[in-house]
Amino acid sequence: MAHIDHLVWAAPNLERAIDELQARTGARAIPGGAHPGAGARNAVLGLGPGSYLEILSPDPAQATQPGAASQLAALAAPTLHTFAVATDRLDRVAVKLEHAGLPHAGIIPMSRRLPTGRLVRWRLLIPAGHAYGPLAPFFIDxxxxxxxxxxxxxxxxxxxxxxxxxxxxxLAPLLERLEVDVAIEAGPAEITAELDTPNGKVRLSSRDHVAGRQTLSR
Structure with a gap:
């Protein structure tokens, strides 16, 4: 069964998002670097071996980019956006997507330079042609x-x-076919994550920017 590689917590401002996440969790995310050409930069909060939360925000050092960067800048507040699933067989996942009738743009190589100067590379596979929006994960190697x-x-x-x-x-049989094991319920579109943190149990939601902060009782 595939495992969750990372959550994407989208925010209009990186520094303020780091501060807010620290206030909620008691843990401070570490700057991870810029995504050249995408107009974005990130910070990373570890969630255990092989898993993390990515704060993704516009990068003021890059020219304003259409698409994702401008959408990040337009957010009223940080919100849980989507999630990535780890795999070392993107080619196999691509075939499964095609058999499910979901198009994709092929395997996309990406890279960013860490604050230490080290270059990190990865590859993405992003399904399209479905009605689930960011609730359908993307895949990363x-x-x-x-x-x-x-x-x-x-x-x-x-x-x-x-x-x-x-x-x-x-959605449930699609994710089962892709070997993604998450809880799926009927209702208005929403993704929620529950975290154990130094501040106790914290809940992040894609509706945080609408309904305000949602934190579980400790």
């Missing part, structure tokens, strides 16, 4: 590069991930 979680452990752990969607009846 780090190859020979170090995993971002290797250098960070701030005492947080991912304990649960739940997807809610009006078409849960079709």
């Amino acid at each position: 780090w190859g020979d590069s170090p995993h971002p979680s290797d250098a960070v452990d701030q005492g947080c752990r991912l304990t649960g991930l739940t997807l809610r969607h009006p078409e849960a009846w079709s």
Whole structure:
């Protein structure tokens, strides 16, 4: 069964998002570097071996980019956006997507330079042509590069991930076919993650920017 590589917590401002996440969790994310050409930069909060939370925000050092960067800048507040699933067989996942009738743009090579100067490379596979939006994960292969979680452990752990969607009846078998094991419920579209943190149990949601912070009782 594939495992969750990372959560994407989208935010309009990186520094303020790092501060907010620290206030909620008691742990401080570490700057991870810029995504050249994408207009974005990130910070990383470890969630245990092989898993982390990525704060993804616009990079003011890059020219304003259309698409994802401008969408990040337009957010009113940080929000849990989507998640990535780790695999070392992107080619096999691509075939499964095609058999499920989902197009994709092929395997996309990417890279960024860490604050230390080290270049990190990875490859992505992003399904398209479906009605699930960011609730459908994308797939990532780090190859020979170090995993971002290797250098960070701030005492947080991912304990649960739940997807809610009006078409849960079709999303569930799709993710099962892709060997993605997450809880799926019927309801308004939402992704929620539960974390064990130094501040206790914390819940992040794709509706945080609408409904405000949602934190589980400790």
